[in-house]
Amino acid sequence: MRLTALLLLISVTALAGDPEYPVSAIPPALLKNADVVQRLEEVTMKLHDIKDVRLTHRIVMTILNEKGEKYSGFSTWYDKERSITEFRGALYDASGKQLRKLKQSEVRDASGVSDNNLYDDSRVKSHDFYYKVYPYTIEYEVEYRERGSANFAPWVPQGTDNYAVEQSRLSVTVPADYDLRYRQFNYNGQPLQVPGKGDKTFVWEVKDIPAQKAETLASPWRTRSVMVYLAPSDFAYGSYTGKMKTWEDFGTFLGVLNGGRDVLPDKIKTTVHQLTDNVQDPREKVRVLYEYMQQNTRYISVQLGIGGWQTFDAAYVANNRYGDCKALSNYMFSLLKEAGIRSHCALVKAGEGETDFIEDFAANQFNHMILCVPMAKDTVWLECTSQIQPAGYLGDFTDGRPVLLVTENGGKLVRTPVYTLDQNLRAGKVKATVDEDGNLTGTSATLFTGPRQDWYHSLITSVSAEKQLDILKEKLNLSSYDIRKFHYTPHPQARPVPEMTEDLEITVPNYASVSGKRFFIVPNVLNRNTLKLTQDEARKADIWLRTPTRDVDTVEILIPNGYTPESVFQPVKVESRFGMYQASVKVEGNKITYFRTLELRAGQYPAKDYSALEEFLNMIYKTDRNRVILVKKEA
Structure with missing residues (x-):
């Protein structure tokens, strides 16, 4: 009976014996909102021991239209620790007739080195049939062998929006005494467990998961679709072994893996003391050494052997003047240690908006490293890959999320700072004049703080002045205008977060x-809300507003003499669970003065609140475009 169940559930047949996949066999409910239908997926993993893991991934996809074309090929990586033992594929037409089989000579094999990688021993195998007669079906089956067990990929049957699933199966076999750790999301019941001879x-x-439509401001994908995260208990990584049942375990392993790599060359030790011995304030010592590191190193990725987790030592960075996030964080750790300041390397899941994290499930959910420096009253966080960010500022790449500190007592999960409304501010002041023909000329002075200044800081440090102008013209919400002058002034040492001022001179024909005697003008010149929500079906995903923001605007517009107000909109003030908005305008003589404040509060809100959010944001969209109507006095 057990053997029959196993054969039914986890058998993997050769491609030549597989059934065909006519599009007509797809249940109609799976075609709704779908660009692609996953007909079948079989993922099998067998842990022979912690240094020998075998994987097979078989997937059959029907591409319904041009939007689904991005799923038409298959790409996968390998390196010294992970080998690809088989790579097979086939192409079917709409009727399910096999048109082609993949030839091994057609599989591309290229270096996995990216633009910012100096060294990387990973490679990528990929293939695409480049077939464009919709609908059609592709099938791929790839087999792997991994010589370590530190990373178990999550099972995500439904990859994204507009993606339907007919069937998907995950099968994991481990030794009978092995503790396979997993965490389920939106999966009904528990996995079927089948005992074997010495394994389980x-x-x-x-089956039959319909496609989801894309929804604005949606919560993380694991809250909306089936996912199963897997993690080892005991594992191997290169020649090292470790445990991952708890965050403390994981941190202990990382400490062993990177131990003894903090020894600086003597000349660098001398420099540290020259820079800091006469500085009394520990925070100032941190700043001085951080700026020294920024001026004398640069970020570049170096991924060789087990370099994904193990850092190059401090002497390597000192001598070569470059390193990846681990190497630079370890180097900064070493500089501070020499100065008598304690710090901790910290693993983080970095990326703007990438704050979804399972805090009670120890697993490698990280992709970046920063440095944490505990002070007597607070903590200084350092982004060691940046040559421009001030000490103590992280920005939206790593703010407001859990991180794993690697301490002498193992791993400890803490959180990076969350920037408040006042620290995530845009405050603008426009002074303009409009002539008799309606042409506007004016200046704008805007202050951006914290994460709101990150985009502009990147603009002025990575793009030429000519390109900056092109980008600005696309960003401003005006149909026809000319930027006569623009200038940005960074204030990196502003407290508690860095600031940026933007000065513009613009003309808007x-x-x-x-129209006749009347003059129609929108007093909100530069900061109109561009997000207008529409939803023709019931909302399914929770609402996710990640970052609290505040906008404060003042606009003064001089108008031609001889006009009096005919219609001036009434002051608006709306308080909502999502934030607050107020706008008012007054006309005194030939001057229009407009005031606007918008605050958005971060948080996750239930899907049932979407109609209230839609009403709030659409009210702002409309009010931001309210006009003042003036009429010319009779002579």
Whole structure:
């Protein structure tokens, strides 16, 4: 009976014996909102021991239209620790007739080195049939052998929006005494467990999952679709072994892996003391050494052997003047240690908006490293890959999320700072004049703080002045205008977060509409809300507003003499669970003065609140475009 169950659940047949996949066999419910239908997926993993893991991934996809074309090929990586033992594929037409089989000569094999990698021993195998007669079906089956067990990929049957699933199955076989750790999301029940001779198999399976439509401001994908995260208990990584049942275990392993790599060359030790021995304030010592590191190193990725987790030592960085995030963080750690300042390397899941993290499930959920420097009253965080960020500022790449500190007592999960409304501010002041023909000329002075200044800081440090102008013209929300002058002034040492000021001189032809005696003008010149929500079906995903923000605007517009207000919109003030908005305007003589404040509060809100959010944001969209109507006095 057990053997029959195993054959039914986890058998993997050769491609030549597989059934065909006519599009007509797809259930109609799976075609709705779908660009692609996953007909079948079989993922099998067998842990022979912690240094020998065998994987097979078989997937059959029907590409329904041009939007689904991005799923038409298959790409996978390998290196010294992970080998690809088989790579097979086939192409079917809409009727399910096999048109082609993959030839091994057609599989591309290229270096995995990216633009910012100096060294990387990974490579990528990929293939695409480049077939464009929709709908059609592709099938791939790839087999792997991994010589370590530190990373178990999550099972994500439904990859994204507009993606339907007919069937997907995950099968994991481990030794009978091995503790396979997993965490399920949106999966009904528990996996089927099948005992074997000296092993045990866990099986998860789903069928007939309809495609989800993309929804604005949606919560993380694991809150909306089936996912199973896997993690080892005991594992091997290169020649090292470790445990990962707890964050403390994981941190202990990382400490052993990177131990003894903090020894600086004597000349660098001398420099540290020259820079800091006469500085009394520990925070100032941190700043001085951080700026020294920024001026004398640069970021470049170096991925060789087990370099994904193990750092190059401090002497390597000192001598070569470059390193990846681990090497630079370890180098900064070493500089501070020489100065008598304690710090901790910290693993983080970096990326703007990448704050979804399972805090009670120890697993490698990280992709970056920063440095944590505990002070007597607070903590200084250092982004060691940046040559421009001030000490103590992280920005939206790593703010407001859990990180794993690697301490002498093992791993400890803490959180990076969350920037408040006042630290995530845009405050603008426009002074303009509009002539009789409706043409506007004026200046704008805007202050950006914290994460709001990150985009502009990147703009002025990585793009030429000519390109900056092109980007700005696309960013401003005006149909026709000319930026006569623009200038950015960074204030990196502002407290508690860095700031940026933007100064513009602009002209906007026909900004105001003139019709007979009447003059129509929108007083909100530069900061109109561009997000207008529409939803024709019931909302399914929770709402996710990641970052709190505040906007404060003042606009003064001089208008031609002889006009009096005919219609001036009433002051608006709306308080919502999502934030606050207020706008008002007054006309005194030939001057229009406009005031606007918008605050958005971060948080995750239930899907049922979407209609309230839609009402709030659409009210802002409309009010931001309210006009003042003036009429010319009779002579």
